[in-house]
Ligand SMILES: Nc1ncnc2c1ncn2[C@@H]1O[C@H](COP(=O)(O)OP(=O)(O)OP(=O)(O)O)[C@@H](O)[C@H]1O
């Protein structure tokens with residue numbers, strides 16, 4: 001069953017058509033990869049989904065409900081949360097306070113028991129965040145900050161997690177760790193829409209994927225199909241990439 005479905009979405013910025021009729025869907029419980037070169041429209045797609053960039057035409061259905069045009073504060077309680085490009089954690093706050101901020105809307109509604117339970121779950125998933133609970137978030141390594149950004153998003157209890165370039169700027173070891181954690185989230189049943197420059201690593205953990213070019217979907221398929229596709233291999237995996 002599809003949890004999110006975009007139909008013919010157009011969106012843009014002053015004088016620039018960034019999305020030119022994007023249609024895609026994510027199946028419940030799966031990881032869907034959204035791939036493409038710099039400026040293809042990946043971040044814009046995520047921002048349209050979570051209400052940060054207005055969509056000019058088209059329709060967005062989430063969990064059988066038309067959510068087109070709803071603002072972020074109405075979408076988060078429905079189960080849509082984004083981990084933004086560049087992480088955007090609060091460096092001066094403690095790790096624990098960063099996590100609790102992710103649960104802000106639920107704390108306001110007095111869902112304290114659920115929030116405590118989810119904090120324990122996030123700590124179980126990311127033990128380093130539990131150990132560093134009282135440290136200033138800005139003192140964490142890049143990899144730990146990415147874990148924190150994901151942990152904070154999980155504290156909003158999402159049904160669909162939008163991840164924008166989680167591996168960007170990380171050392172190779174941290175990249176592997178972040179991808180392992182994303183795979184673990186899928187095992188837990190979280191549905192994920194994953195934007196990545198690291199196409200090979202993304203397709204190894206994803207179920208399906210789309211390739212965006214200049215605001216349009218030019219390819220879609222299962223991860224195996226995309227990994228085997230000649231154009232994908234040439235454009236994103238390097239001509240000599242042979243192991244599939
Ligand atoms: N705030 C903005 N104002 C004006 N133009 C923008 C803005 N954000 C993005 N764009 C333009 O919209 C197009 C799509 O950008 P977008 O950020 O969605 O691409 P992307 O696929 O996420 O790229 P990257 O891999 O560099 O993150 C690009 O041409 C970009 O320059």
Ligand SMILES: [Mg+2]
Nearest residue numbers: 042043044085
């Ligand atoms: Mg981007």
